[in-house]
Amino acid sequence: MTLLRLFPQGPTDSETALRMLVAHAIPGAEEADIPGRTYTRLLPHAGASVRVTVAFTEDHVAVDLPDEIPDPDGLAVPIRRWLDLDSDTTRIAGALAADPMIRPLVEHRPGIRLIGYPDEFEAVTATVVGQLVSLAAARTFMGRLVAAYGTPAAGLKALPAPQDLAVIPDAELKAAIGLTGARTRTLRAVAQKWADGFTLAHLTADEARRALLALPGIGPWTADYLTVRALQHPDTFAPGDLVACRALGSVTADQARTTAERWAPWRSYGLMHLWADAAYAAPGRGGTRAWKPDPDLTLLPEPTSSPCRAAIAPRR
Missing domain, CATH: 3.30.310.20 (DNA-3-methyladenine glycosylase AlkA, N-terminal domain)
Known part of the structure; x- marks a missing residue:
């Protein structure tokens, strides 16, 4: 080797x-x-x-x-x-730690990095397949996709290329993976978009978000999540993410967005800290004891505030 x-x-x-x-x-x-x-x-x-x-x-x-x-x-x-x-994690941690609310998480994990995907089409595919289901179910669906259409190499399988996925009939794709009809159509639309040569690379976060929202079946949370995981933009956020909202004190999406503005220009890293503490910690090491949400954010939401969507919680 x-x-x-x-x-x-x-x-x-x-x-x-x-x-x-x-x-x-x-x-x-x-x-x-x-x-x-x-x-x-x-x-x-x-x-x-x-x-x-x-x-x-x-x-x-x-x-x-x-x-x-x-x-x-x-x-x-x-x-x-x-x-x-x-990315210079020393600089990023120093900037985030200036906010006393998130400082305990930063001090606990100063080397958080914005782990992405080797391929953006893989990122979008995995996110679309995993919409509105648990992470375990998402992995099962992706495993079926790989088993049915992946390319074998060195004891593993590579995900199908967008041009290969785009030509698979909806009924066949739905039966092979077990997705709903709507989710299957979204997956095919994504495959066709990337097969036509589209890429998120070199787009701004706003441009990427608009392009993703233009695809059928992709909503605000999915678009926000992909600016973080696929585009790896350092300064975006997913205000509708339930894990983030809960970590901030069971706040509304609007309140979460306002809080995250204090972390600019490293909001994506702030989000990673919230996810890490809630979902990626080793057994017995999660839930940083020193971490407490801002008490001002635990107030009941205003009538105009939008709630986080519980159905999207599992997709980190």
Whole structure:
């Protein structure tokens, strides 16, 4: 095997990064070993799918690659981008800690990174498939998609390309995955959009959000979530996210949005801190005891305030 050592800018909360990857791992496409601190998947490289194993150490990320692949160093840039290794977490933590409300979370996990996806179409597909269901159900649906249409390589399967997914009839796709008819149509619309050459890359967060909302079946929460997870924009937020609203004291979406404005220009990292404390902590280490929401945010919502949607809670 060929070993790449990737050193991040600033500290890294490797435990949260690994647990986030594990929580979303697709059966048949990804393998994870929490005790061994490794995560394995296929990545596109030089026209092929390469099996890559990422190991999180105290000060760097070690990447195992097959010896026979050409230009192994060429994978360093996409992996660094996927794992957000070039962001200065010291600077980000310092800025967020200026807000006393979120400071306890920042001090507990100063190396939070904006873990994304190696491929934006994969991010959008996984999010659409997982709308309005639990994370466990979303992984099951994605596992069925991979099993039915994935491309085998090195003992795993790569997700189908958008042009391949776009030509599958709705009835066949619905039967293979088990989605509702509406969700199947959204998935096909997304596949067709990306098959036509669309990409979120180089769009602003507002432009990306508008483009996503223009697709059938994609609403505000999905668009907001994808600006964080697919676009990896550092300063967006998902005010309708139930986990975030609960972490802030069971507030409304409007109140959550107002609070997050204090974290600019790193609102996405603030959201990651809320998610990490609620969903990605190791057993016995979640729910930071020093963390308390702003008491001003626990007031009953104004009649014009929009509530968070309970149905979207599981999708972190």
